[in-house]
Amino acid sequence: MPIDYYLNIAASGLLTGLVYGLAALGLSVIFGVVRVVNFAHGEMMVAGMYGAVLLGGWLGLDPLLSAPVMAALLFACGWLLQRGLVNKFVERPEHMQFILLLGVATILVNAMLMLFGPDARNVQVPYSFDTVEIGSMLLDAVRLRAGAAAIVVAAALFAFFRFSRTGKAIRACADNPLGARVVGLNIDGLYALTFGIGAAVVGVAGALMTLLVDARPQLAPEYTLLSFIIVIVGGLGSLPGALLGGVLIGMSEALAGFLLTPSLKSLFSYGVLIVVLLLRPQGLLGKRS
Amino acid sequence: MSGLSGVMVSGVTGRGLVLLALAALGLAVAPFVADRYLVSVLTTVLWFAYVGQAWNVMMGFSGLLSLGHALYVGLGAYVSAALFVHFGIGPWAGMVLAMLVAVAAGCVIGFLGFRFGVKGVHFALLTIAFAEVARIGFDHITWVGGSGGFFLPVEAGATDPLNLRGSPVLFYYVALALVVGALFLSRALLHSRLGYQWLAVREEPDAAEASGVDLFRARMTAVAVSSALTALGGVFQAFYFNNLFPEQVFSMGRSIEIILPAIVGGIGTLVGPILGAFILTPLGEALTFLIEAGGLDLPGLKQLFYGAALVVIVVFRPEGVWPWLARRLRLVRQPGEGA
Numbered sequence: 001m002p003i004d005y006y007l008n009i010a011a012s013g014l015l016t017g018l019v020y021g022l023a024a025l026g027l028s029v030i031f032g033v034v035r036v037v038n039f040a041h042g043e044m045m046v047a048g049m050y051g052a053v054l055l056g057g058w059l060g061l062d063p064l065l066s067a068p069v070m071a072a073l074l075f076a077c078g079w080l081l082q083r084g085l086v087n088k089f090v091e092r093p094e095h096m097q098f099i100l101l102l103g104v105a106t107i108l109v110n111a112m113l114m115l116f117g118p119d120a121r122n123v124q125v126p127y128s129f130d131t132v133e134i135g136s137m138l139l140d141a142v143r144l145r146a147g148a149a150a151i152v153v154a155a156a157l158f159a160f161f162r163f164s165r166t167g168k169a170i171r172a173c174a175d176n177p178l179g180a181r182v183v184g185l186n187i188d189g190l191y192a193l194t195f196g197i198g199a200a201v202v203g204v205a206g207a208l209m210t211l212l213v214d215a216r217p218q219l220a221p222e223y224t225l226l227s228f229i230i231v232i233v234g235g236l237g238s239l240p241g242a243l244l245g246g247v248l249i250g251m252s253e254a255l256a257g258f259l260l261t262p263s264l265k266s267l268f269s270y271g272v273l274i275v276v277l278l279l280r281p282q283g284l285l286g287k288r289s
Numbered sequence: 290m291s292g293l294s295g296v297m298v299s300g301v302t303g304r305g306l307v308l309l310a311l312a313a314l315g316l317a318v319a320p321f322v323a324d325r326y327l328v329s330v331l332t333t334v335l336w337f338a339y340v341g342q343a344w345n346v347m348m349g350f351s352g353l354l355s356l357g358h359a360l361y362v363g364l365g366a367y368v369s370a371a372l373f374v375h376f377g378i379g380p381w382a383g384m385v386l387a388m389l390v391a392v393a394a395g396c397v398i399g400f401l402g403f404r405f406g407v408k409g410v411h412f413a414l415l416t417i418a419f420a421e422v423a424r425i426g427f428d429h430i431t432w433v434g435g436s437g438g439f440f441l442p443v444e445a446g447a448t449d450p451l452n453l454r455g456s457p458v459l460f461y462y463v464a465l466a467l468v469v470g471a472l473f474l475s476r477a478l479l480h481s482r483l484g485y486q487w488l489a490v491r492e493e494p495d496a497a498e499a500s501g502v503d504l505f506r507a508r509m510t511a512v513a514v515s516s517a518l519t520a521l522g523g524v525f526q527a528f529y530f531n532n533l534f535p536e537q538v539f540s541m542g543r544s545i546e547i548i549l550p551a552i553v554g555g556i557g558t559l560v561g562p563i564l565g566a567f568i569l570t571p572l573g574e575a576l577t578f579l580i581e582a583g584g585l586d587l588p589g590l591k592q593l594f595y596g597a598a599l600v601v602i603v604v605f606r607p608e609g610v611w612p613w614l615a616r617r618l619r620l621v622r623q624p625g626e627g628a
Binding site: 037085088092094095096098099100102103104105106107108109110111113114118217221225228229232261263264266267270271273274277278281 | 401410413429436542587589595596597598599600
C-alpha cells in the first residue's frame, strides 16, 4: 500500500516537526520581544538534550519528566544571559548582537564537546520500540509522546501570552517598547524573563528530542540553523507560524529522507527556506512590516 | 572609524611608518630565521589575514554581513583542484575559473538578497543557507570525491612553482603576496569612487540612494570583489593542504574562523584583519601546545577560546583592537591633528 506508506512517513514527520516547532517557538519568542536573534539556540537545545541524557542515566528519569527540570535550568541560564550580557547589546547594531551570540554559541558547543565527547548518547526508555496503530498507520510510541508533549507546552505558552498579566505585559513590550516604558513596565526585567522563557522552551524541546535522536554536540549548529529556517518559513515573531513551519519542515525532511537519501534531507529544508525568503520574506503567517 | 580605516600612508605618523616597515621586513625575512613549524604557523596566520581582509570588503566596507564565506573558499578550492586533477590545468590558470565560479555564486546570493530586499539577519542567514547547501551538495558529488574527500597528488621534494607545488617556504611567500596584494587593493578600493559609495551605503543606505548611489550595483560589486578574493584563498588552501573535505571546507565553523580576524582586529579597518590574525592564530597555537604539553586531550578547547575571544572583544572593544591600538601608540594621526 504505497499511499499508506507516505501517510505514515508524513505523520512521523509531523510529530518530529512539532518538536522542531517547539524549539523554533523559543527562538521566535526571544526575537519577537527582545529583537535579538539567539544564535546560541541550537546549543541550548543540545544542552537540554544532554541534561535529559544525564538525568536518564543517573536517576532513570524519562525525558518527559526531565523536561520540566531542564526548563527550569535553562530558564535560569537564559535569564542570566540576558541580564548579564545581551541586555547591553539590545540597542547596538544587529551584527554586533549576532557576533556576541555566535561567541556564546561557540563557547557552549565546545564546552559540551569537552564535557561529553563527540560520541552519541541516548536515554533508555521502556517503550522505545513500541508502536501504536492508528487506522492504517503504525507510529512510534516515542514520537507520539514527544509530539503530544510539544503540543501541551506550546499550548501552555500560547495561554500564558494570551491570558496572564505578565504575558500581556511582554506582548506590550514587543509591540511598543517606548509605550511600555511610559506606562511603567520594567522593560529590562521583562526582556530577561522573555529570554528565560525562550531558553526554557528550547530546553524542553531538547529533552523531548532525546526520545527521537541521540545527543551529539555536532547537532547544535544544525538545530540553530533549523530553528532559524522554521521561524523564517513560519514568519518571524508569529508563534503559530513557528509551529506550522516546524511541522512543514519536519514533514518535508521525512519525505525527502525517504524519497532521496537521508543525508540529503536538510538540503530540502534549505530549499524551502530560500523559496520562502524570496517569495514571502515575512514568512507564511508573518505580518508584512 | 572611517577616518582610521582610510589611512595607510597618508595620515600615518612617522612612528607608524617605521613600525609598518619593520613588520614588512620581518615578514619578508622570516623563513630564513624561523624553523619549519614557525613558518607553517605564520602561513596559517597570513591565510586568515588574507581571507579576513576579503570578508572585510563585504562587512567592513559595505555593511553586508556574510556568515557563509566558507562557500567561496570551498568553491575556489574545489574548482582549482578539480581542474588540476582531472585536466592537468595548473592553479595559475585554474584560479581564473575558480574566481569566476565564486563570483557567480556570490552574484546569485547577492541578486536574490538585494532584489528581494532580504536584509540584516535574513541576509546573513541566506549566506549560511547557500554555504550549507554547497556542503551537503559536495558531499554527494563523486566526481570530486564526495564526502570521502578530494586529494591532490603529492610528489615528495618536487618543486614546480608553475603548478604551485613546492616547499612550505614557497607557500609562505605566496600567502604573504596575497596579504600584501589584498591590503593594497583594499586601500585603493577604499579611496576610489566605489569605496566611498560602499561607505555611504554602509552608513546610510537611504541617504546614499537619495544622493544618486546605485545601491544594488554598489552592493553587488562588494560581493563580487569579496567572493573573488576569498576564492583565491581557497585555491591556496587546496594546493597547500592537498586534501579537501566538504565537512571542513564548507563548514559553518570555517565561516566563523574567517570572520574572526577582522572582528578582533577591527571591522572596516585595513590593518584590522591582519592584526586580528596575528593575535588569534598564535594564541590558538600556544593553547594547543600547552594542552599537548600537559598531556591532555581536549578537542574543542581552541574553539572555546575563539568563542570567548569573540565575546570579550565584542563586549569590551567592539570597534576592534587596531583602532584602539593605533590611538594609544599614536600610529595614525587623530582627526584635527596637524600634518
